[in-house]
Amino acid sequence: MDAAAVLGQLVVGLSRAMILFIVSAGLTLILGVLRVPNVFHGSLYMLGAFVAWTVAEAVGPHPAGLWLALAAAPLVTAAVGLVLERLLLSRLYYREHLMLILFTFGVMLVLNDLVKLLWGPTYRSLVPPPSLQGAVTLLGVALPKFNLVLLVAGPLVGVGLWLFTHRTRAGRIARAAATDRDMVAVLGVDVSRVFGMAFALGCFLAGLGGALVAPTTSITLGMDHSLLIDSFLIVIVGGLGNLWGALAGSLLFGITQSVGLLVWPQFAVAFPYAVTAAVLLVRPTGLLRSAW
Amino acid sequence: MSGRVLLGLALAALAAAPAVLPPFFVYLLALVLVTGLLATSLNLVLGYGGLYQFHHGVFYGIGAYTAAVGITRLGWPAWLAFLVGPLAAGLAGLVIGFFCVRLSRLYFGMLQLSLGSFVWIVALRWYPVTGGDNGIHGIPLPPVLQTLPGAYALVAGAVVASLAALWAVVRSPFGLTLQAIRDNPQRSEVMGVDVRAHQLAAIVLAAFFAGVAGVLYVALERSVFPSMLFWVLSLEILVMCLLGGWFTFSGPLVGAAVVVGLRTLAGRYTEYWTLVLGVLLILLIFFLPEGIMGHLQQRWNAHRAPSARPATAGDVRG
Numbered sequence: 292m293d294a295a296a297v298l299g300q301l302v303v304g305l306s307r308a309m310i311l312f313i314v315s316a317g318l319t320l321i322l323g324v325l326r327v328p329n330v331f332h333g334s335l336y337m338l339g340a341f342v343a344w345t346v347a348e349a350v351g352p353h354p355a356g357l358w359l360a361l362a363a364a365p366l367v368t369a370a371v372g373l374v375l376e377r378l379l380l381s382r383l384y385y386r387e388h389l390m391l392i393l394f395t396f397g398v399m400l401v402l403n404d405l406v407k408l409l410w411g412p413t414y415r416s417l418v419p420p421p422s423l424q425g426a427v428t429l430l431g432v433a434l435p436k437f438n439l440v441l442l443v444a445g446p447l448v449g450v451g452l453w454l455f456t457h458r459t460r461a462g463r464i465a466r467a468a469a470t471d472r473d474m475v476a477v478l479g480v481d482v483s484r485v486f487g488m489a490f491a492l493g494c495f496l497a498g499l500g501g502a503l504v505a506p507t508t509s510i511t512l513g514m515d516h517s518l519l520i521d522s523f524l525i526v527i528v529g530g531l532g533n534l535w536g537a538l539a540g541s542l543l544f545g546i547t548q549s550v551g552l553l554v555w556p557q558f559a560v561a562f563p564y565a566v567t568a569a570v571l572l573v574r575p576t577g578l579l580r581s582a583w
Numbered sequence: 584m585s586g587r588v589l590l591g592l593a594l595a596a597l598a599a600a601p602a603v604l605p606p607f608f609v610y611l612l613a614l615v616l617v618t619g620l621l622a623t624s625l626n627l628v629l630g631y632g633g634l635y636q637f638h639h640g641v642f643y644g645i646g647a648y649t650a651a652v653g654i655t656r657l658g659w660p661a662w663l664a665f666l667v668g669p670l671a672a673g674l675a676g677l678v679i680g681f682f683c684v685r686l687s688r689l690y691f692g693m694l695q696l697s698l699g700s701f702v703w704i705v706a707l708r709w710y711p712v713t714g715g716d717n718g719i720h721g722i723p724l725p726p727v728l729q730t731l732p733g734a735y736a737l738v739a740g741a742v743v744a745s746l747a748a749l750w751a752v753v754r755s756p757f758g759l760t761l762q763a764i765r766d767n768p769q770r771s772e773v774m775g776v777d778v779r780a781h782q783l784a785a786i787v788l789a790a791f792f793a794g795v796a797g798v799l800y801v802a803l804e805r806s807v808f809p810s811m812l813f814w815v816l817s818l819e820i821l822v823m824c825l826l827g828g829w830f831t832f833s834g835p836l837v838g839a840a841v842v843v844g845l846r847t848l849a850g851r852y853t854e855y856w857t858l859v860l861g862v863l864l865i866l867l868i869f870f871l872p873e874g875i876m877g878h879l880q881q882r883w884n885a886h887r888a889p890s891a892r893p894a895t896a897g898d899v900r901g
Contacts, residue, residue: 328692396818407855524693
């Protein structure tokens with residue numbers, strides 16, 4: 292095993308980790324503020340990828356197509372999330388917790404069939420513009436250019452989310468609501484509105500993840516499933532509602548899978564699960580402190 | 584007393600069904616019974632235990648796959664495979680449950696969904712043993728089980744016996760303790776109840792009976808496939824419990840009958856069954872959260888004691 296192969300695999304693992312981070316950051320944000328594990332998060336990721344494909348197809352070979360697609364997909368998923376939250380989910384906040392989770396289950400079933408209805412069961416692929424095709428050679432290793440875009444996008448989203456939650460009023464209220472929503476409500480803040488905003492932002496990130504992954508993989512029905520399961524495990528390992536936990540969990544996932552591909556390719560998928568189980572045996576509530 | 588009369592009538596109807604109904608409906612009834620047992624076993628942990636058992640289908644699939652692999656790959660006799668299947672499911676319940684009961688409710692459900700999906704991936708990828716995405720078909724069974732009346736008799740007998748056992752569990756001191764834990768875990772803990780041990784035991788029992796349902800499915804269909812372990816099936820049985828009413832014993836059975844009937848009917852007109860299921864689930868949450876049997880029970884209680892405020896099970900905060 293030469294160093295170039297290891298480095299190449301590491302970059303692939305890291306770019307996978309960035310996608311996982313963007314999506315699970317959205318999931319953990321919703322979990323932290325609303326305390327709902329959003330089961331249709333994966334469906335929005337899939338929807339984001341399909342919307343990105345449609346936009347890129349409509350624009351054609353012009354390089355702006357990809358950027359337009361990257362902008363449009365998360366806006367569409369955020370809009371879908373916001374409408375569902377305001378119209379339906381927000382009416383369930385006073386109900387038993389299980390009902391909220393089951394509601395997101397129901398939406399997942401509906402969304403997945405709607406995607407099937409709109410785009411059909413065929414595979415799609417989004418070809419990045421020529422400037423982002425091919426690879427750059429670094430230290431003798433050929434690294435796909437688009438993976439480098441992902442390596443930049445992940446930290447950007449992380450910094451953006453940190454600035455939002457720590458430097459803006461809305462973000463501070465969202466964090467406060469995550470810790471003690473009753474107290475925040477007593478202080479005169481419209482908590483329901485904060486919930487709606489946090490939910491839409493989480494859905495935005497799911498769509499962004501889907502749009503970013505679109506040029507690197509085949510876009511197909513069922514792509515939501517493994518991602519949802521992975522991001523569930525990531526937020527559990529990281530600590531529910533903890534943004535940095537989502538980052539740590541994503542890195543753990545991406546890197547162990549890369550290591551798995553190097554040592555035992557047939558069962559590479561099992562590696563992150565094994566590591567997760569080991570972490571949970573030692574720390575049942577995750578690596579970092581849960582938001583609640 | 585009217586309950587006993589109803590029970591007697593139901594048993595008589597089950598016994599008479601193969602002689603009276605056309606074969607397709609006998610088959611459908613057997614499928615409802617298998618699914619009903621699966622949903623009732625889920626309700627032991629969901630309704631009575633208050634645990635977020637989001638991936639119960641895994642134990643059903645493990646029971647079925649163990650029997651199928653035992654018969655086709657290892658050459659076991661059918662009776663042995665049908666005994667080992669539920670035991671394997673119970674063992675899987677022990678392993679998965681061991682990780683899950685250490686966690687709080689939400690973590691529990693999410694982790695179970697993830698671990699269950701891992702089992703699904705194994706079934707999907709381990710071609711030489713599980714047949715991958717094709718599954719295993721045409722499992723050889725003793726001649727008596729290859730006829731519909733024979734398979735029906737086994738299914739009906741085993742389901743009735745299992746339901747009786749589950750009923751006994753629910754009414755036993757263990758079952759009552761389980762419900763006490765559901766209603767107030769802290770208080771139960773303080774009173775000296777080993778909460779985790781009770782929950783784990785309930786998961787193992789529920790997994791065992793899901794495994795029974797799994798091997799009965801093999802007896803009925805002579806095939807297994809990966810979607811038996813897929814979480815959409817787990818969701819379907821959750822919907823059955825919700826639809827029938829998970830604060831009642833018979834609710835999941837009623838829910839199973841309705842969902843299996845709907846699926847059979849919808850299958851004739853559309854390939855978008857999950858869309859139908861999703862819409863049904865959302866409508867239930869908004870309009871009938873206590874389920875069919877829960878709703879009937881409330882009306883019955885209100886009828887008997889007009890002054891008493893009916894229980895609003897759906898409004899309890901989680």
